Amino acid sequence: MIKIDSIRKSYREKKVLESLSLEVKEKEILSLLGPNGCGKTTLLNILSGITRQDEGNVYVNDVLVSGKAGTRNVHIKPSDRKVGYVFQTVSLFPHMRVQDNVAYGLKALHLSKQEVKKRTADLLNFVGLTEYAKFYPNQLSGGQKQRIALARSLATEPQVLLLDEPVSAVDPQLRESFRLELKNYLQALKITVVYVTHNLSEAFVMSDRIAVMGNGHIEQIGSRTEIFDKPSSSYVAQFLGINTLNGKAVKSQDGLVKIEANGVVLLACASQDLIGKKVIATLKPDNIFVSKLPKSYFSGEAGNSVEGVITEMVQMRSNALVTVDAGFLVKTRIPLSSIKNESLSIGDKVYLHFSADSLNVFSDNSSENILRI
Amino acid sequence: MKHRFAHSIPDKIIILIVALIVITYFLFITIPLLAVFLRIEPSQVSAQIRNAGILEAIKLSLITSGAATLIAFVLAVPSAYFMVTRSFPGKTILDTIMDLPIVLPPAVAGVALLYTFAPKGLLGPLFNKPGFIIPGSTIAVVIAETFVASPFLFRSAKIGFENMDKDVINSAKMLSGSRLRVFFTITFPLSIRAIISGTMMTWARAMGEFGATLMFAGNIAGITQTMPLAIYMFLYSDPLAGIMLSIILIIISFSILISVKLLEQKRFGTKK
Numbered sequence: 001m002i003k004i005d006s007i008r009k010s011y012r013e014k015k016v017l018e019s020l021s022l023e024v025k026e027k028e029i030l031s032l033l034g035p036n037g038c039g040k041t042t043l044l045n046i047l048s049g050i051t052r053q054d055e056g057n058v059y060v061n062d063v064l065v066s067g068k069a070g071t072r073n074v075h076i077k078p079s080d081r082k083v084g085y086v087f088q089t090v091s092l093f094p095h096m097r098v099q100d101n102v103a104y105g106l107k108a109l110h111l112s113k114q115e116v117k118k119r120t121a122d123l124l125n126f127v128g129l130t131e132y133a134k135f136y137p138n139q140l141s142g143g144q145k146q147r148i149a150l151a152r153s154l155a156t157e158p159q160v161l162l163l164d165e166p167v168s169a170v171d172p173q174l175r176e177s178f179r180l181e182l183k184n185y186l187q188a189l190k191i192t193v194v195y196v197t198h199n200l201s202e203a204f205v206m207s208d209r210i211a212v213m214g215n216g217h218i219e220q221i222g223s224r225t226e227i228f229d230k231p232s233s234s235y236v237a238q239f240l241g242i243n244t245l246n247g248k249a250v251k252s253q254d255g256l257v258k259i260e261a262n263g264v265v266l267l268a269c270a271s272q273d274l275i276g277k278k279v280i281a282t283l284k285p286d287n288i289f290v291s292k293l294p295k296s297y298f299s300g301e302a303g304n305s306v307e308g309v310i311t312e313m314v315q316m317r318s319n320a321l322v323t324v325d326a327g328f329l330v331k332t333r334i335p336l337s338s339i340k341n342e343s344l345s346i347g348d349k350v351y352l353h354f355s356a357d358s359l360n361v362f363s364d365n366s367s368e369n370i371l372r373i
Numbered sequence: 374m375k376h377r378f379a380h381s382i383p384d385k386i387i388i389l390i391v392a393l394i395v396i397t398y399f400l401f402i403t404i405p406l407l408a409v410f411l412r413i414e415p416s417q418v419s420a421q422i423r424n425a426g427i428l429e430a431i432k433l434s435l436i437t438s439g440a441a442t443l444i445a446f447v448l449a450v451p452s453a454y455f456m457v458t459r460s461f462p463g464k465t466i467l468d469t470i471m472d473l474p475i476v477l478p479p480a481v482a483g484v485a486l487l488y489t490f491a492p493k494g495l496l497g498p499l500f501n502k503p504g505f506i507i508p509g510s511t512i513a514v515v516i517a518e519t520f521v522a523s524p525f526l527f528r529s530a531k532i533g534f535e536n537m538d539k540d541v542i543n544s545a546k547m548l549s550g551s552r553l554r555v556f557f558t559i560t561f562p563l564s565i566r567a568i569i570s571g572t573m574m575t576w577a578r579a580m581g582e583f584g585a586t587l588m589f590a591g592n593i594a595g596i597t598q599t600m601p602l603a604i605y606m607f608l609y610s611d612p613l614a615g616i617m618l619s620i621i622l623i624i625i626s627f628s629i630l631i632s633v634k635l636l637e638q639k640r641f642g643t644k645k
Contacts, residue, residue, distance in 0.1 A: 050543050078543075079550035091540035095562050104558075105548030149544075156548060 001026040001192045002047065002160060005067070007056035009042055016042045017053070018216035024160075029186055029193040030221075031203035034213030035239065040196045041088065043213070044162045047194065048085045049078035060160060079108065084158035086149045088165045088196075092137035098148055099124070099133040105155035123151040127185070142170040143178045150185065160192045167202060179205060200240065212236045228284070230360050237282040243330050244282050246364060249274040256356050262327045266304050270361035278364040285333040287358035290322060292342055294351050304359075306330075306352045313339075313346055324352055406623060412616045421617040429595050430603035430618060437514045437599060438522075438579035444515070445523035445575050450568060453530035454560070475524045482521050483588020490516065490589075513590035514597050521585050522578035529571025533564030570633040577629040581622065 002024035009017040016039045024030045032040045045051035047058060049066060052075060057067030060083065065076040078085075092101050102123050106116045124130045127147040137145055146169050153161065170178045183206055186193055197203050203210050204224050211221040212235075220232045231237035234244040247261030249270065257270040259281055268281060294305060308326030320339055324330045330352060334344070344350065413421070421427060456468060474482055488494045491508050492501040500507055507513050537560065545559045561568075583601040590597035592606060600618050607615035 045543075048543075048547060050546065077550050078547045083547070085544070085547045087540040087544060089538060089540045091538055091544045093541060093545070093559060093563075104545065108549035108551065108554070152544070153547070 001028075001061065002194070003057075003059040003062075004043075004047070005057045005059070007043070007046060007053045007058070009039075009046065009051070009053045015216055017046075020056070020217040022211060022218050022221070024192055024194060025209075027190055027192055028209060029195060029207045031207035031210045032194060032196045032213055033200065033203040033210050033239075034198060036198055038213050039216055040198075040213055041164055044085065044164055044194065044196055047160075048083050048162055049076060049081055050085075079156075082156075082159045083162060084153035084156065084160070085162045086146070086153050086164065086166055088168060090142075090145045090149045090169050092145055092149055092152070094137050096136075097133065098129065098135050098137070098140070101137065101148055102151045102155055104152060109156065119155065123155060126154075126188075127151045141174075143174055143181075146170060146178070146182075147185075150182075154189070158191065160194065161186075161189070162194050162196075164196045165198070166195075167197070167199070182206070212239060214239065231282050232362065234280050234282070237280075241331070242282050242284050244280055245328050245330075246278070246280055249277055249279045249361070251275060257361065259359070259361065264306055264327050266306070266359060267356040268359035268361050269357040270359070274361060274363055279361050280364045282360045283330070283354060283358060285321070285331045287354050288330065288332040289353040290324065290332050290334055290338075290342075290344065290350050291353060292344075292348065292350055303353060303355050308350060308352055310344060310346050310348045310350055313344070324350060326352060409616060409619045409623065413613060413620065417613060418617070421613055424611075424614050424617070426594065426603065426607070426611070427614050427618055430598055430600045431621065433511070433514070433595065433598060434580055434600040437511065437518055438576055438582075440515045441518035441522060441579040442526075442572060442576045444519050445526050445579075446572060448519075449523050449527040449571075449575075450530050453527050454534055454556075456527075457531055457534040471527055472524050474521050475528070479521055479582065479584025479586075480588055482585040483517065486513075486517055486520060486585065486589040508589055509591045509593060509597065511590075511596055514586050514599060517585040517589045518579035518582045521582050522575045525574040525578055526568070526571035529567050529574065530564065533567025533571075534560070536567070537563050566636055566639070570636055573629045573633050577626055580625060 004022040007020045046053045103120045212219045220236045237244045245261045247259045250258050250260045256267045259266045306326045308324040311325045312323040314321040545555045592602045604615045604618045
């Protein structure tokens with residue numbers, strides 16, 4: 001549906017996108033997830049045609065919309081790409097009534113007056129704001145504005161919809177309900193959606209697949225579980241709040257691989273091909289069981305049991321983020337009830353128990369060799 | 374307590390000094406304006422209004438400042454849009470040069486225009502034909518006023534275009550392929566207040582233009598003698614006429630400024 005091929009974009013000296021490639025499937029909702037300033041909006045602007053990339057090609061529906069065809073430069077106008085775009089700033093036309101905002105794209109299609117009127121009414125009905133047709137944008141709430149912006153972008157019947165942080169313009173206490181509302185709209189539309197967000201849980205709720213962006217390119221793309229269970233780089237793992245540790249796969253034992261990291265030996269389910277190589281292991285905070293007891297019935301034979309000291313505890317709503325120094329820093333998430341039962345506090349000596357298959361190991365191709373979590 | 378009391382005295386003195394400064398300044402500006410109004414009896418006004426010299430100057434001023442404002446609008450608004458949306462080498466230098474007439478002494482503008490449009494000036498052969506010479510003509514007045522006053526509109530329009538939310542324009546571009554439609558339905562209406570206030574400032578400046586007009590166009594009754602030039606001429610020959618013209622100019626300027634102020638306070642969407 002959408003194919004982005006080796007895009008490069010710099011602003012003056014600053015590289016924003018570097019050999020970025022991405023494919024979006026027909027009618028899927030894909031989240032572009034990444035920290036602020038990683039180039040997500042630039043990518044949307046290139047997809048929409050508002051910004052021109054320095055190099056690389058963009059295809060929508062197998063048609064080259066921007067780039068080089070042989071020696072010929074192609075750049076199709078934003079309005080001719082069948083792409084709808086809802087900007088982060090919402091950007092309704094402040095001097096036009098809601099109905100005229102929605103009808104703006106329709107009027108460019110040279111439809112009859114009745115047709116424009118009918119389609120505007122349909123779109124307003126779709127976002128549930130029919131009674132606000134004669135209002136001006138500044139009389140609407142953040143969520144209402146966002147819904148009008150959505151209706152306006154849908155007027156030209158785009159095949160692709162680009163949404164840039166659509167929830168950020170909504171009041172914080174209403175974001176949760178707006179997210180669900182938006183999800184319903186997007187599912188009803190059955191069109192291809194690229195959804196930009198820096199919020200992990202939002203990406204999880206909204207999308208079919210997630211593309212994690214960083215350092216100017218796509219770090220990993222996959223389903224929620226693929227990304228969360230098997231982050232393919234320490235960047236992705238760290239962005240998702242997953243522990244990463246650098247080490248070396250030393251030898252095999254009972255079909256498992258022994259990994260040495262900062263003086264600690266861990267057992268992991270990993271490919272035997274990795275033996276002798278530098279590796280990165282990732283470990284989800286939820287997969288770690290913390291106890292004051294050294295051996296747990298939980299860890300069995302294929303388990304790991306690592307000694308450490310609690311250095312930090314941050315209490316959340318139903319659990320606590322506990323950092324343990326075990327020669328390397330490990331973040332764990334512990335239910336508040338367990339903390340109470342085990343009477344855990346900062347400075348306590350504890351054991352981290354986790355199974356061999358909870359470690360996700362891949363070879364470390366980067367030159368960086370610092371141990372960090 | 375003693376300490377506190379000791380501190381309250383200089384406070385009062387400071388307030389007093391500041392109050393004196395403020396009052397002095399307000400009076401310094403308002404008294405001279407008032408002085409003009411006090412020099413004429415209400416009974417003399419009707420006679421002055423029928424003074425042919427005055428009427429001629431008003432008519433000429435309205436025509437030339439109107440023409441200058443119109444020309445400024447046609448030239449400065451698209452140029453301001455170009456300046457805001459494009460970048461090119463030397464842009465800052467060009468931008469500064471374009472603003473120069475605002476701070477330049479009008480006498481310099483007059484000299485500059487003479488050396489450009491006079492028969493022996495840089496562009497003289499292009500514009501001066503046998504039997505028609507630009508300096509000393511009504512056209513010269515329009516040129517002088519446009520030169521001095523148009524940068525106000527240029528600046529104001531630039532600010533209007535610059536302050537616009539780029540994403541609003543981009544939203545429109547996503548929906549409509551016609552640049553002209555986007556400009557006239559979105560860009561222009563959203564910067565209209567800046568453009569109107571710039572237009573009014575340009576008009577006010579053109580009405581008050583004196584130095585450049587005197588240098589470049591001369592002071593010929595009915596041809597180049599606008600209101601400010603007429604005031605200068607009437608100063609000794611017919612003081613009452615000069616006072617009357619001054620009053621008219623004060624009223625016009627006040628009306629323009631207050632309109633600009635009201636315009637800037639207006640917001641979109643307050644009407645239902």
